Amino acid sequence: MTNGPYRVLIVDDEPAVCALIQDELRREGLHCTVATAPEYAIRLLDGKTFDLVITDICMPRIGGMDILVYARRKSPNCRVVLITGQGTRDLVAQALFLGAFDYLEKPFEAGELLAVVLRALHDEATLPALAGRAAAAMEFQGQAARVSLDSVLALVRAVEAKDANTRRHSEQVAHYATSIARAMGLLTRPIESIRIAALLHDVGKIGIPDHILTKAGPLTVEEFQHIYRHPALGAEILGTIGLFKAESLLVRHHHERWDGGGYPDGLAGEESPLGARIIQVADCIDAMLMERTYKKGYSVEKMLSELARCAGAQFDPKLAAAATAWGQSHPEALFLPGKTAPAYKEVA
Ligand SMILES: [Fe+2]
Ligand SMILES: [Fe+2]
Known part of the structure; x- marks a missing residue:
């Protein structure tokens, strides 16, 4: 973790979602880089160090889970927050296993985003709460x-x-x-x-x-x-x-x-x-x-x-x-x- 301004990589194939997240985080003084193509995100991860990666799970060709694994391998201190939608809730448990810090479920409010980002950057342990949410997500799936x-x-x-x-x-x-x-x-x-x-x-x-x-x-x-x-x-x-x-x-x-x-x-x-x-x-x-x-x-x-x-x-x-x-x-x-x-x- 750097001593700030913290560097955040935002990965989502929907430019509007990237822009929304970027606006919120910039207001908090965070340094944001946006990748609307996952391949570009991989190149960025090769060349730079980020404190936090926020990535959509569901993207064409390279998914958020791949970005998660890649980011963690490149920099074990990098926190990764995944953005999930209705169809990807069942991946939460696997994401945890792979080292995700937390996840946000679409549609999310600016307040939820900031709360997760601040916890991630300040290293608070949130996994107990996350486990409960993962369980809830899976029960929702009937599994x-x-x-x-x-x-x-x-x-x-x-x-x-x-x-x-x-x-x-x-x-x-x-x-x-x-x-x-x-x-x-x-x-x-x-x-x-x-x-x-x-x-x-x-x-x-x-x-x-x-x-x-x-x-x-x-x-x-x-x-x-x-x-x-x-x-x-x-x-x-x-x-x-x-x-x-x-x-x-x-x-x-x-x-x-x-x-x-x-x-x-x-x-x-x-x-x-x-x-x-x-x-x-x-x-x-x-x-x-x-x-x-x-x-x-x-x-x-x-x-x-x-x-x-x-x-x-x-x-x-x-x-x-x-x-x-x-x-x-x-x-x-x-x-x-x-x-x-x-x-x-x-x-x-
Ligand atoms: Fe024990
Ligand atoms: Fe023990």
């Missing part, structure tokens, strides 16, 4: 059941893609959580619910600014406050999607502790739902085994002894015992296929 999980998983992948340390984290946590749930003798339906919640448990991290999420050194108190928001934020995102009401509760409480010292609600013991307690143990197992750029992963033996040591304080003692028994009897099953301890070596 909610099929695409909701995919679209939220796209958000999870977007979070994990930002940080090599957490890549495949959700998948691995879902593996531990379902294995522990099975070891506890839970039935198929709750296990499936736990699996979905585990896959999505960190989706709220989409609301954490990138520089905090990927910071290599220790975090400040203020930065921790952002991190602490992610379970509630994740629950909020899932709560907007009718299908995931039950899972949203598990996501909200995945950082509670057995002794009540966790967050966001400080629930103690069985006040936190069983599924959330299982995901909490699974999450910690992965955190311990995971090799990060700044730490080695624990050995399986050390992880199991930590589980035992923290039982009754951090972890539900029954779950810690079940997880330990499972880990001891199935050490070969700890890691997903294709992985060996330490868990994240090949993707670090």
Whole structure:
């Protein structure tokens, strides 16, 4: 991001739409360049750096999604806002996955345009709200059941893609959580619910600014406050999607502790739902085994002894015992296929 005046590229094959956007943004002191042909936009992106690209999705030959991918590849700091119409609403989830910052739906008011542009230029995290809008757009299309999980998983992948340390984290946590749930003798339906919640448990991290999420050194108190928001934020995102009401509760409480010292609600013991307690143990197992750029992963033996040591304080003692028994009897099953301890070596 430059220090202003910010440079904005407006791409739309309708000159009238370009002119309208340009007029509004110039009034705000932004430096605008217009491309009414997508090919020209690509040439501009080759030669110049833009802080923001506003592009129509539906254009002949080269579409807005191509412009999005190209702009992000050329300059990862460039924000892209897509303009959608009736026929392109279902592309919103895919656009999010590809790194779009937000979208505007035609016809839009000048006020909406300015609000989105200012958020984009000032780096405010809007994706939780966006996820809700994406879900609404897809429900409108009558495709909610099929695409909701995919679209939220796209958000999870977007979070994990930002940080090599957490890549495949959700998948691995879902593996531990379902294995522990099975070891506890839970039935198929709750296990499936736990699996979905585990896959999505960190989706709220989409609301954490990138520089905090990927910071290599220790975090400040203020930065921790952002991190602490992610379970509630994740629950909020899932709560907007009718299908995931039950899972949203598990996501909200995945950082509670057995002794009540966790967050966001400080629930103690069985006040936190069983599924959330299982995901909490699974999450910690992965955190311990995971090799990060700044730490080695624990050995399986050390992880199991930590589980035992923290039982009754951090972890539900029954779950810690079940997880330990499972880990001891199935050490070969700890890691997903294709992985060996330490868990994240090949993707670090
Ligand atoms: Fe988390
Ligand atoms: Fe996590």
